[in-house]
Amino acid sequence: MIRSLARLRASRSMLATLAAVVLLSGGAAGVPSAGADAAKGGRQPVVGKPALDAHGCARIENRLPALADWPKVESQIKRDPSDDKRIKKILGGMTLAEKVGQMTQPEIAAITPAEVGQYGIGSVLNGGGSWPGRDKHASPQAWLDLADAYWAASKATRTKIPVIWGIDAVHGNSNVYGATLFPHNIGLGAAQDPCLVRDIGAATAKQMHATGQDWAFAPTLAVVRDDRWGRTYEGFSEDPRITRAYGYEAIRGLQGGDSHGISRKGVIATAKHYIGDGGTDKGVDQGVDPSSEAQMINIHGQGYYGALAAGAQTVMASFNSWTNADLGINEGKLHGSERALTGILKQKMGFDGVVVSDWNGIGQVAGCTNASCARAINAGIDIVMVPNDWKAFISNTVAQVESGEIPMTRIDDAVTRILRVKLRAGVFDEPRPSARYAAGSADALQAKDLAREAVRESQVLLKNDHKVLPLSPSAKVLVVGKSADNLQNQTGGWSLTWQGTGNTNADFPNGTTILGGLRAALGTDDVTFSETGDGVDPSAYDAVIAVIGETPYAEGVGDLSRRTLEAAKLYPGDLAVLDKVSGKGAPVVTVYLSGRPLYVNKELNRSDAFVAAWLPGTEGAGVADLLVRGRHSGAGYTGKLSYSWPKSACQTPLNTGDADYDPLFPAGYGLRYGQSGSVGTLDETSPEFACGQTGGGGTATEDLEIFNRADVAPYKSFIGSAENWGGTEIGVDGEAAHSEISVVPSDVNVQGDGLKATWNGSGPAQIYMQDPAGGSDLRGYLNADAALVFDTVVHQPPAARTVISTHCVYPCFAEIDATPLFQRLPVGAKATVKVPISCFATGGLDLSVVNTPFLVYTDGAFSASFANVRWVPGAAKDADAETCAGTT
Numbered sequence: 001m002i003r004s005l006a007r008l009r010a011s012r013s014m015l016a017t018l019a020a021v022v023l024l025s026g027g028a029a030g031v032p033s034a035g036a037d038a039a040k041g042g043r044q045p046v047v048g049k050p051a052l053d054a055h056g057c058a059r060i061e062n063r064l065p066a067l068a069d070w071p072k073v074e075s076q077i078k079r080d081p082s083d084d085k086r087i088k089k090i091l092g093g094m095t096l097a098e099k100v101g102q103m104t105q106p107e108i109a110a111i112t113p114a115e116v117g118q119y120g121i122g123s124v125l126n127g128g129g130s131w132p133g134r135d136k137h138a139s140p141q142a143w144l145d146l147a148d149a150y151w152a153a154s155k156a157t158r159t160k161i162p163v164i165w166g167i168d169a170v171h172g173n174s175n176v177y178g179a180t181l182f183p184h185n186i187g188l189g190a191a192q193d194p195c196l197v198r199d200i201g202a203a204t205a206k207q208m209h210a211t212g213q214d215w216a217f218a219p220t221l222a223v224v225r226d227d228r229w230g231r232t233y234e235g236f237s238e239d240p241r242i243t244r245a246y247g248y249e250a251i252r253g254l255q256g257g258d259s260h261g262i263s264r265k266g267v268i269a270t271a272k273h274y275i276g277d278g279g280t281d282k283g284v285d286q287g288v289d290p291s292s293e294a295q296m297i298n299i300h301g302q303g304y305y306g307a308l309a310a311g312a313q314t315v316m317a318s319f320n321s322w323t324n325a326d327l328g329i330n331e332g333k334l335h336g337s338e339r340a341l342t343g344i345l346k347q348k349m350g351f352d353g354v355v356v357s358d359w360n361g362i363g364q365v366a367g368c369t370n371a372s373c374a375r376a377i378n379a380g381i382d383i384v385m386v387p388n389d390w391k392a393f394i395s396n397t398v399a400q401v402e403s404g405e406i407p408m409t410r411i412d413d414a415v416t417r418i419l420r421v422k423l424r425a426g427v428f429d430e431p432r433p434s435a436r437y438a439a440g441s442a443d444a445l446q447a448k449d450l451a452r453e454a455v456r457e458s459q460v461l462l463k464n465d466h467k468v469l470p471l472s473p474s475a476k477v478l479v480v481g482k483s484a485d486n487l488q489n490q491t492g493g494w495s496l497t498w499q500g501t502g503n504t505n506a507d508f509p510n511g512t513t514i515l516g517g518l519r520a521a522l523g524t525d526d527v528t529f530s531e532t533g534d535g536v537d538p539s540a541y542d543a544v545i546a547v548i549g550e551t552p553y554a555e556g557v558g559d560l561s562r563r564t565l566e567a568a569k570l571y572p573g574d575l576a577v578l579d580k581v582s583g584k585g586a587p588v589v590t591v592y593l594s595g596r597p598l599y600v601n602k603e604l605n606r607s608d609a610f611v612a613a614w615l616p617g618t619e620g621a622g623v624a625d626l627l628v629r630g631r632h633s634g635a636g637y638t639g640k641l642s643y644s645w646p647k648s649a650c651q652t653p654l655n656t657g658d659a660d661y662d663p664l665f666p667a668g669y670g671l672r673y674g675q676s677g678s679v680g681t682l683d684e685t686s687p688e689f690a691c692g693q694t695g696g697g698g699t700a701t702e703d704l705e706i707f708n709r710a711d712v713a714p715y716k717s718f719i720g721s722a723e724n725w726g727g728t729e730i731g732v733d734g735e736a737a738h739s740e741i742s743v744v745p746s747d748v749n750v751q752g753d754g755l756k757a758t759w760n761g762s763g764p765a766q767i768y769m770q771d772p773a774g775g776s777d778l779r780g781y782l783n784a785d786a787a788l789v790f791d792t793v794v795h796q797p798p799a800a801r802t803v804i805s806t807h808c809v810y811p812c813f814a815e816i817d818a819t820p821l822f823q824r825l826p827v828g829a830k831a832t833v834k835v836p837i838s839c840f841a842t843g844g845l846d847l848s849v850v851n852t853p854f855l856v857y858t859d860g861a862f863s864a865s866f867a868n869v870r871w872v873p874g875a876a877k878d879a880d881a882e883t884c885a886g887t888t
Contacts, residue, residue, distance in 0.1 A: 044348070045068070047071040057245075058244075058246075060192060060241050060245045069348075070344050073304075073308040073309055078260075080423075080424075091416060096398055096402070098159055099412070100394050103414050105356070105385045105390075107124070108126045109130055117156055123163060126167055129722070141440055143211035143212050150165065151163060152432065164425070166214070166215035166270075169217070169218055171495075172204055176207070176211055181491050182200050182450075187459075187614035187639075188246070189643070190458045190642050191457035194248070197253065198253035200454060202265075203447040205253070206444045207445050212436075212439060214268055217316060219271070219307070220272055220277075221247050221271055223237070223243050224278040226281075227283065227560075227597055227643065228284075229285060230559040230595075232278075232558075236303075238642065238667060240300075240302035246306070247307035248307065248309055251307045254268075254269035257310075261424035269307075269313065271308065271316070272358075273320075273358065274318055274355075275301065275340060277319070284559060286555075288320065289323075292327055304345075317341060317381060319335075320333075335361045335362055335381065336376050338380060341379050355417075356385060357376065359387060360385070377400075377406050382414035451617055454619075454622070455621075459616075459637060460612040460640065461611055461675075462670075463610040464676045465587075465608045467676055468543065468589060469673065470627060471543055473630050474522075475526065475543055476540075477518065477522060477542060480531065480533040480546050482574070483548055485529065487504075487505045487513055490513065490514065490616055490617065490620055493554030494554055499552055501859050514620035517623055520621060521628040522628060533577045539585025545589045545590075546578055548571070548578070548593070550567075550594045550596075556811040559812070561812040561814075565652060567598040574603065578603060578606040579606065589610075592612055593613055594612070595615055597641075599646050604682055611626075612639075635673075637671060640669065640670040643667060644656060645664045645665035648683075649687050651663075697778070697847065700871075704786075710732075716769070718770060719738060719741050719767050720738075720765065720768065721739070721763060730743050730755065748867035753868070754791070754793070754867035755866050756863065757866065759863065766855055766857035768805075768855035774849075776851070777850075781847070782837050782841050786836075787836050787875035787878070787881055788806070788840075789871070790833055792825070793865040794864045795863035796827070796863040799862065800819075801819050801859055802856065802857070803815040803819075803857050805855040805857060806853055808849045809851050814839075815857075834876070834881040835882050853871060
């Protein structure tokens with residue numbers, strides 16, 4: 001993993017000359033590049049090994065050829081006749097139950113090692129925020145002990161086929177306590193350095209060996225078209241050229257680049273999510289991608305061509321649908337699309353590895369459930385990720401084969417592919433996980449120098465008036481902002497926990513905050529920290545460094561839906577901090593942490609310099625390296641935007657090649673030291689409500705009752721948690737329980753009129769009231785200045801962030817931070833809370849389709865009773881109504 005400065009400089013020089021890709025309705029314009037042949041005379045195009053740069057890494061091409069058809073992809077890993085012979089022998093001796101067991105993938109919290117042996121399970125997974133023994137701080141040895149137990153159980157079966165363990169190692173082995181976490185993919189895309197991506201893949205594989213996992217559910221190859229998507233940061237770029245080259249190198253890094261299979265230092269990699277997850281309408285997670293076939297081939301397919309050429313052994317099916325009625329495309333949910341999974345991926349592209357489903361993805365296919373989906377298996381799913389309902393899935397699938405609904409040939413094909421991948425991965429011949437390369441090594445979890453380098457390469461300097469940066473090494477600075485000393489905000493989603501929430505700095509014992517990096521660079525005595533900027537005089541300092549931006553989120557929860565891209569509305573506290581320090585006698589340098597480009601005109605206007613630092617991971621010192629002159633021997637800021645930056649709050653989608661392309665900063669933009677740019681004073685226009693929010697709906701005159709001693713039809717009350725995010729209905733007796741939350745009847749106004757919800761702090765959970773049939777047009781309540789009103793008794797104030805939320809058919813929702821609200825209410829006494837509906841409208845609620853008018857969610861311990869929940873016209877004007885600023 002040697003990375004010379006000369007190589008980096010050469011790489012930078014080469015990349016600086018690249019022209020931006022021009023995307024047309026049919027894909028990428030240009031001439032065929034090395035390793036690819038456009039279709040000519042009806043011949044199927046072929047994609048193979050890409051052209052390499054001087055350092056042996058995939059080159060980011062000036063242009064990609066416009067392909068007229070799905071290409072044949074020539075994999076670097078070739079079929080081995082001896083493997084085929086061995087597979088045939090194993091398969092011939094297996095029972096149907098043993099074959100289906102190989103296709104079944106339960107979650108570690110739902111299956112014991114004994115059950116792995118009993119049912120002949122082929123693979124297990126741990127979801128984001130799942131650890132051995134439910135211990136967030138589980139040691140490498142604890143991970144290994146469980147891996148060994150699963151492996152031993154599988155080797156004791158009649159077939160002796162070893163089980164493999166998959167994990168979302170998406171920016172390092174990010175579920176594991178103490179592991180170095182790298183910048184998320186959006187930052188790596190800005191680095192425009194495929195060699196860096198290869199090195200990070202190799203380091204991640206080593207981290208996984210330390211804890212005993214065989215299979216990384218990475219990389220994500222989404223070409224993101226709408227930044228409202230909550231997974232934008234998981235995509236390398238809006239530019240398929242970058243995704244193509246990165247897909248190749250990410251796989252090489254993870255798998256080890258062995259032409260015969262996966263090296264003993266590598267792990268099985270996954271190209272995900274196939275296909276078009278980054279192209280859904282309005283950026284809705286798991287939504288509908290309306291792309292034409294040409295767009296799917298030439299935009300969304302590009303990462304897969306790179307990944308499969310490198311020898312990716314697994315592909316994960318995507319949650320999204322592929323549908324465009326105007327173009328005659330009606331594949332529906334891709335988990336059930338035989339054309340996409342078999343006809344295109346396996347047959348046209350020639351993929352001979354394993355297609356794995358996503359978390360309960362089969363349950364979204366029409367006519368299926370989480371435990372039963374012949375259609376998905378017939379479509380081409382080989383391994384089914386069925387976290388909790390795996391026993392029922394095995395029983396149902398066996399019955400479907402015996403009835404002829406699933407052909408035995410399809411089962412045999414799936415198991416052949418599974419065995420092929422296991423043989424290529426070498427797991428048949430490897431000892432138990434704890435006896436393998438790097439197992440149990442605390443040092444193997446660390447890659448601090450590489451991560452710090454990745455942080456330096458990924459940052460993009462957007463503004464540098466008066467050449468404020470770099471700062472003198474003798475500068476005296478004031479540091480402000482909620483993210484300066486916050487590793488949770490620095491690492492983002494998929495970091496120890498699924499959403500990245502519920503963490504503290506202590507949960508990252510080997511990490512360095514940006515504040516810590518600045519103290520190391522400038523000296524503790526010359527760095528003053530005030531998170532809110534209160535009680536300090538900026539003029540007493542040479543500069544103010546404000547570290548602000550987004551807080552953690554992951555899939556679904558991170559969707560902006562119809563909310564605007566305006567950062568000041570999403571995070572008003574950040575603007576308040578800047579207002580306290582801007583124009584007060586010292587230049588302001590803003591370091592912005594985010595998982596996507598946002599409308600930050602107000603923040604830019606209050607900053608003399610502005611750095612897009614994305615989600616840098618655990619090495620905050622890499623940010624400080626570039627802020628301070630001489631801290632690093634390199635060229636300073638070299639990152640270039642891999643996503644276009646909007647100039648207005650509703651300017652999305654925004655992609656290079658769009659007919660109306662007019663960004664604030666185009667893809668490829670990035671200043672270096674000595675450049676100040678020409679940002680000037682920017683327009684601060686702010687839409688009152690959400691993007692696309694229409695009028696109409698009349699004016700409501702009557703209360704909308706939701707819960708009044710009991711559910712008011714059509715609404716029903718539910719609880720949700722990791723045990724069942726789909727929701728457990730609260731019974732007519734007023735009771736329901738998960739391991740994280742319980743509900744019992746309570747007295748608020750009169751006997752038994754409320755629901756007492758108790759969160760025990762063991763994990764995030766929610767209580768909510770929803771119309772199961774779908775959404776209703778409630779725009780009239782906004783027009784009537786209505787408020788969400790409920791009576792409550794706080795029994796135990798919240799110990800962690802707590803939100804009140806309303807949903808317009810998940811993942812469309814809006815929420816307010818209600819932590820201070822519930823914390824200030826008197827304990828044990830009844831209070832009436834009134835939250836203006838306009839707060840949710842401003843937050844992006846689509847009031848024309850509200851299905852969940854009340855939801856309370858928290859990450860920690862909290863107990864409160866709720867009664868008489870309703871929307872009341874005119875209540876937003878009441879003197880005791882909350883203000884949106886006061887609750888957000």
